[in-house]
Amino acid sequence: MISKVVRSISEALSDIGDGSKIMIGGFGLAGQPGELIDGLIEQGASHLTVINNNAGNGTTGLAALLRNGQVDKIVCSFPRQADSQVFDELYRAGKIELELVPQGNLAERIRAGGAGIGAFYTPTGFGTKLAEGKETRTINGREYVLEYPMVADFALISAFKADRLGNLLYRKTARNFGPIMASAATTTIVQVDDVVALGALDPESVVTPGIFVDRVVAVGSRFDREEWAGVR
Amino acid sequence: MISKVVRSISEALSDIGDGSKIMIGGFGLAGQPGELIDGLIEQGASHLTVINNNAGNGTTGLAALLRNGQVDKIVCSFPRQADSQVFDELYRAGKIELELVPQGNLAERIRAGGAGIGAFYTPTGFGTKLAEGKETRTINGREYVLEYPMVADFALISAFKADRLGNLLYRKTARNFGPIMASAATTTIVQVDDVVALGALDPESVVTPGIFVDRVVAVGSRFDREEWAGVR
Amino acid sequence: MFAERLTRNEVAARVAQDIPDGAYVNLGIGLPTLVSNFLPADREVILHTENGMLGMGPEARPDQLDPDLINAGKIPVTATLGASYFHHGDSFAMMRGGHLDVCVLGALQVSQFGDLANWSTGEPGAIPAVGGAMDLAIGAKNVYVMMDLSTKQGQSKLVDECSYPLTGMRCVSRIYTDVAVFGLSAAGATVTQLFGDATVDALRDLTGLALIDGTSA
Amino acid sequence: MFAERLTRNEVAARVAQDIPDGAYVNLGIGLPTLVSNFLPADREVILHTENGMLGMGPEARPDQLDPDLINAGKIPVTATLGASYFHHGDSFAMMRGGHLDVCVLGALQVSQFGDLANWSTGEPGAIPAVGGAMDLAIGAKNVYVMMDLSTKQGQSKLVDECSYPLTGMRCVSRIYTDVAVFGLSAAGATVTQLFGDATVDALRDLTGLALIDGTSA
Numbered sequence: 001m002i003s004k005v006v007r008s009i010s011e012a013l014s015d016i017g018d019g020s021k022i023m024i025g026g027f028g029l030a031g032q033p034g035e036l037i038d039g040l041i042e043q044g045a046s047h048l049t050v051i052n053n054n055a056g057n058g059t060t061g062l063a064a065l066l067r068n069g070q071v072d073k074i075v076c077s078f079p080r081q082a083d084s085q086v087f088d089e090l091y092r093a094g095k096i097e098l099e100l101v102p103q104g105n106l107a108e109r110i111r112a113g114g115a116g117i118g119a120f121y122t123p124t125g126f127g128t129k130l131a132e133g134k135e136t137r138t139i140n141g142r143e144y145v146l147e148y149p150m151v152a153d154f155a156l157i158s159a160f161k162a163d164r165l166g167n168l169l170y171r172k173t174a175r176n177f178g179p180i181m182a183s184a185a186t187t188t189i190v191q192v193d194d195v196v197a198l199g200a201l202d203p204e205s206v207v208t209p210g211i212f213v214d215r216v217v218a219v220g221s222r223f224d225r226e227e228w229a230g231v232r
Numbered sequence: 233m234i235s236k237v238v239r240s241i242s243e244a245l246s247d248i249g250d251g252s253k254i255m256i257g258g259f260g261l262a263g264q265p266g267e268l269i270d271g272l273i274e275q276g277a278s279h280l281t282v283i284n285n286n287a288g289n290g291t292t293g294l295a296a297l298l299r300n301g302q303v304d305k306i307v308c309s310f311p312r313q314a315d316s317q318v319f320d321e322l323y324r325a326g327k328i329e330l331e332l333v334p335q336g337n338l339a340e341r342i343r344a345g346g347a348g349i350g351a352f353y354t355p356t357g358f359g360t361k362l363a364e365g366k367e368t369r370t371i372n373g374r375e376y377v378l379e380y381p382m383v384a385d386f387a388l389i390s391a392f393k394a395d396r397l398g399n400l401l402y403r404k405t406a407r408n409f410g411p412i413m414a415s416a417a418t419t420t421i422v423q424v425d426d427v428v429a430l431g432a433l434d435p436e437s438v439v440t441p442g443i444f445v446d447r448v449v450a451v452g453s454r455f456d457r458e459e460w461a462g463v464r
Numbered sequence: 465m466f467a468e469r470l471t472r473n474e475v476a477a478r479v480a481q482d483i484p485d486g487a488y489v490n491l492g493i494g495l496p497t498l499v500s501n502f503l504p505a506d507r508e509v510i511l512h513t514e515n516g517m518l519g520m521g522p523e524a525r526p527d528q529l530d531p532d533l534i535n536a537g538k539i540p541v542t543a544t545l546g547a548s549y550f551h552h553g554d555s556f557a558m559m560r561g562g563h564l565d566v567c568v569l570g571a572l573q574v575s576q577f578g579d580l581a582n583w584s585t586g587e588p589g590a591i592p593a594v595g596g597a598m599d600l601a602i603g604a605k606n607v608y609v610m611m612d613l614s615t616k617q618g619q620s621k622l623v624d625e626c627s628y629p630l631t632g633m634r635c636v637s638r639i640y641t642d643v644a645v646f647g648l649s650a651a652g653a654t655v656t657q658l659f660g661d662a663t664v665d666a667l668r669d670l671t672g673l674a675l676i677d678g679t680s681a
Numbered sequence: 682m683f684a685e686r687l688t689r690n691e692v693a694a695r696v697a698q699d700i701p702d703g704a705y706v707n708l709g710i711g712l713p714t715l716v717s718n719f720l721p722a723d724r725e726v727i728l729h730t731e732n733g734m735l736g737m738g739p740e741a742r743p744d745q746l747d748p749d750l751i752n753a754g755k756i757p758v759t760a761t762l763g764a765s766y767f768h769h770g771d772s773f774a775m776m777r778g779g780h781l782d783v784c785v786l787g788a789l790q791v792s793q794f795g796d797l798a799n800w801s802t803g804e805p806g807a808i809p810a811v812g813g814a815m816d817l818a819i820g821a822k823n824v825y826v827m828m829d830l831s832t833k834q835g836q837s838k839l840v841d842e843c844s845y846p847l848t849g850m851r852c853v854s855r856i857y858t859d860v861a862v863f864g865l866s867a868a869g870a871t872v873t874q875l876f877g878d879a880t881v882d883a884l885r886d887l888t889g890l891a892l893i894d895g896t897s898a
Binding site: 259260261262263285309310311312313316319320323324330332333334335336337338339340342343354355356357358359360361362375402403404405406407408409410411412439454459460462463 | 730731732733734744746747748749750751752755760766767768769770772773774776777801806808809810811812813814815816819820846847848849850
Binding site: 027028029030031053077078079080081084087088091092098100101102103104105106107108110111122123124125126127128129130143170171172173174175176177178179180207222227228230231 | 513514515516517527529530531532533534535538543549550551552553555556557559560584589591592593594595596597598599602603629630631632633
């Protein structure tokens with residue numbers, strides 16, 4: 001019987017080695033897999049390349065991973081924010097490398113990585129600094145930049161519910177990068193609130209089919225947490 | 233107040249002109265928009281280019297549209313079937329043009345049309361007759377064919393339920409080409425069993441957001457039809 | 465230069481007038497989000513937020529806060545009836561594919577031909593961040609900019625050629641400012657409406673551009 | 682040529698032995714779908730059908746017929762617990778992206794280096810139809826072919842070079858036939874298992890290929 005459910009965060013993350021390329025889900029804090037990131041800090045893998053939309057907020061989660069010196073390079077669309085002080089300091093000190101990618105090209109490159117597309121022409125970024133040095137082409141009178149797919153060794157994502165096959169539901173805008181990152185990593189590790197019985201998820205509503213998921217770990221209901229007091 | 237609901241098939245199809253390029257949903261009979269196709273036969277637009285996975289089954293639906301002489305060209309992946317006699321005869325008589333596209337390239341080209349991608353490199357078909365004359369490229373040691381997006385003037389698709397904003401749910405494998413075709417046509421026309429109240433569709437489960445839909449017409453429950461007797 | 469200028473809320477209200485009933489609209493982050501406060505009650509406009517939602521409602525009140533429901537500016541929002549959620553790949557496909565009717569963005573500079581600069585001042589040492597700006601710039605059917613016409617130092621932000629790094633080329637079709645509304649095209653900038661004491665000649669002086677007078681059109 | 686050959690069901694059963702527990706598998710259309718009847722009860726295998734489903738169950742009994750639930754061969758099927766539905770864009774992305782562990786296909790010819798021909802005989806006047814064959818050929822981690830080794834006319838379908846139009850290049854890694862199992866690689870074909878009265882030498886005679894003998898491995 002297939003079961004992708006693992007018992008602990010540490011078991012889920014045990015084989016992440018130094019130098020791994022890791023996609024981490026989330027847009028700001030929504031959908032950020034906080035428990036998996038905390039586990040990665042404890043686990044200690046270093047010289048990581050991280051792909052995320054942002055470069056950490058405040059001092060917890062991704063920001064704490066950065067502050068712990070485990071990340072050599074970050075690939076993202078929006079590093080600088082009001083509360084990105086951890087990244088800002090590392091970047092100004094030359095301690096972290098940044099690859100800046102327009103958000104939609106980041107999403108489409110990850111999608112292409114999961115979908116077996118070799119490269120694609122996108123209109124986004126044409127004529128800007130972020131397309132400098134990239135191949136371009138005019139197609140039907142419109143100008144495009146050639147972008148290549150993005151894949152990773154691991155994806156760490158957060159979802160709402162899973163079954164033992166790894167089928168996933170998300171919640172509201174916390175869905176964001178989860179489904180595409182799950183498809184683009186060799187090993188996809190998911191934290192969920194609950195693992196539900198097989199058959200409890202409506203086949204019409206499954207967002208990420210289990211084929212894209214390798215490990216699932218339950219971390220308890222988000223509604224039990226302090227900052228969620230009052231949410232239905 | 234937005235309402236994409238139109239009262240009749242004939243109203244939904246009134247502006248389809250001769251020479252239109254039309255995507256028609258469905259894989260075989262599953263998801264084929266039978267009532268819209270019947271309406272198109274009645275409406276009479278001719279010299280059409282049709283994009284569908286197949287080239288008609290039996291003598292109804294798409295096959296009847298072909299038999300009625302309204303289609304100059306069909307773009308599909310799998311025309312020849314046990315019951316594709318209408319197409320077969322027209323094709324052998326030189327009365328219809330065929331563009332044969334591998335099924336996944338067909339799907340990805342439609343998806344690219346809706347997603348604003350200028351072109352993409354696909355491994356499918358490389359080294360085969362269906363890639364003859366097409367640009368190729370080796371990327372990371374793998375060989376790819378360059379394929380271009382596909383768009384249409386109209387998409388005719390079948391879904392299960394809609395609300396007045398055009399948000400759609402499908403049913404089982406009848407989903408097939410509906411969501412991508414809806415995104416790739418200038419005007420998307422959908423037949424549904426029922427139009428439900430706004431708020432009756434779970435925002436987490438909407439498959440085609442209403443932004444991709446222009447007109448919705450209710451044709452009654454599929455479960456009331458003869459061939460569906462006994463289905464839940 | 466001009467004594468009588470519209471407030472930001474007044475500019476937002478002016479933009480809102482031009483958003484048609486039934487439009488699918490993205491209001492970027494920051495200033496343009498004000499536009500949602502002025503949409504006429506008799507129009508139904510569907511708001512898109514690029515982090516994965518159609519049917520975004522007003523900002524969440526304290527008792528409505530849900531950490532899973534935020535907009536592109538990471539501000540907690542609400543959902544309207546008929547909303548839908550989708551992932552980033554689908555959300556940006558929707559934008560890039562030209563499905564949004566209108567996008568309203570802020571700007572550092574806009575060229576008279578519609579080039580947009582709104583993501584970076586290009587200062588050495590500044591940490592760059594682009595987010596979805598480049599996708600929004602090229603994606604919507606109509607890209608409108610909402611900005612003060614001048615910087616605090618009195619320099620025109622409508623320029624012949626952008627000196628700041630570009631977000632997108634030839635993408636802005638209209639600019640709503642505190643002193644005038646401009647239409648942009650390959651022919652250059654046309655003044656389509658004046659506010660307060662602004663005149664086309666005074667705008668020509670400020671911008672240094674041969675503005676076309678379209679105010680009587 | 683060979684007196685003792687496996688039946689199609691026996692070949693299907695042999696293929697089924699090599700499908701590991703937990704595998705995601707596509708069984709094409711026609712002959713290879715027999716494999717699903719022989720999957721060992723102690724293994725859980727998830728079947729994919731390219732028209733948009735994971736977790737495909739057995740063919741529908743008359744009382745289970747649902748016109749909305751069919752497989753790639755347009756045959757009514759059932760769904761297992763834990764199934765999911767998705768659209769064609771996502772389904773073929775799943776295939777092309779290399780997420781299926783095994784795909785089993787029929788063939789007209791396979792070259793000793795793994796080229797596959799299974800969609801067209803190339804006869805003039807024949808109506809071509811390819812469906813998802815080319816996507817399946819290049820998409821799965823392991824592409825297996827299940828076929829009789831010889832045509833009815835006694836010609837080997839394992840060949841030096843395909844004379845029929847190709848479906849995919851260098852994509853098949855294993856062939857299960859009625860007389861032997863072959864592994865294919867850039868080095869050519871290796872006989873890994875013999876059935877009935879087949880011998881490696883007899884297979885060399887039939888195919889005209891310098892087959893590697895891997896039966897003692």
